[in-house]
Amino acid sequence: MTDIPWSTEPIIRLNDVTIGYKEKEPLVEIPNLEIFPGEIVAIAGPSGVGKSTLLKTIAGLIRPISGSVEVCGKSFPNRPNRGELGYVPQSLGLVRHASVLHNVMLGADSGHNNPIPFIGFCFPSSLAKKKAIQAINSMGLEEKINEPIRRLSGGQQRRVATARTLAQCPDLIMADEFLSELDEKTIDMVLGEVTKYVRSSNAALLVVEHDITRAKMMADRLLVIDDGRINPFITEPTAMEVKI
Template sequence: MREDNVVAKVIGKPIVKLIDVEIGYKNGETLVKIPDLEIFPGEIVAIAGPSGVGKTTLLRTIAGLVRSISGTVEVCGRVVPHRPKRGKLGYIPQKLGLVRHASVMHNVMLGANAGQKKEIIHRNKYIQMFSNSVLSLFPSTKAKRKSRDAIEKMRLTDKIGEPIRRLSGGQQRRVATARTLAQEPALILADEFLSELDDETMETVLRGVVTYVKNNNAALLVVEHDVSRAKTMADRLLVIDDGRINPFITEVTMIEVKV
């Protein structure tokens, strides 16, 4: 089953590649074992499963925020702990991670800035790092345009100067999505990014992200506790089960479910 699916989608190298990865806590307690997972450009993969099973930890591991206990995690051609190139990875955490006291535009510009390549080459590593950092403080007009486009796509143009703390939960979620779209990453990691949204907002967010992924050959890995919703949007659905869904299994495994 899986082979057919992959063959249909394969365009180039996988964006995410996990080989024999064990994910868990710092004290060495394993949550999930993943023998093999590859995500290809243009693919939308959803991970579902009961709460506390390690879905978010898997996402954080791919984002490079947590180390895996063992195995190799490769993202955008670089093996973690080496980070992917600047702006290649977009991450929408469940708590969104927006700068609450700053405006919508400021937040989206952070993403657009991350997507901009600014490279001064210098033989001294530190001078190069420092000058690039200083240069990145000055956003280009292109970044500004990208931010405006993303904000418009998320239908937030009237809120462009509003601080985040004055927005509703759904509007904040749209800002986080706009930030990722303005960044134009090769891989989007989204943690329950459709939860607590009304139908109309969900439609806007989902359409924005899916269109971006399909048009730009990016990949989307989304964690979703609602299996039926995951089925509607994903090309592939992986379910992490610790025995709560299928009582016959003995260890935490990830199974691929037909969509």
């Protein structure tokens, strides 16, 4: 765990929030949750407890059953400004028939405020393209830049989705199991790049991770969802500690 110079204004603020798809079947109740710029927070828990649903609710894709959800200073149903929120869904959400560059450019375009929106989107600026190429290179995909996504392996596709978010330069990155299907060396590389970005640009990273060991390793704060509640992770005493 590292010491982070916390900003006073949280980037995510949840108050008395209940999340779920159906009003009668709430998944998680969150009395209070605040995540600050520069912070890396991991959420762990068994399958089906609502980790991904929580991310979707914060991303504004699902309406909370009750409570207030504030992201980047905007309360739901208002959305964060264009490009402020980067989201890597569990199923990645890549355009399978398009190239790696096309997919990463989506992120770069959304993070780049073009003076003329329509023209700017059809003819992206060289700055956006530079950002996209930089993100692709940082994920070690420079040789795959023109390959269609469907020809890439699962792990490479995850790196493309991460590159898309990095190219966006968001204030908040939300990633749903973005390190699965990757080998240890690639995990170090991807995690290193994402952490470097978060620390250098004072962004926040909220990540869903089912591997508790990895979650503890990467995060400043680990939250566990269990039995419909979200709690800080408390380390269980090891066998050695029990003996002492």
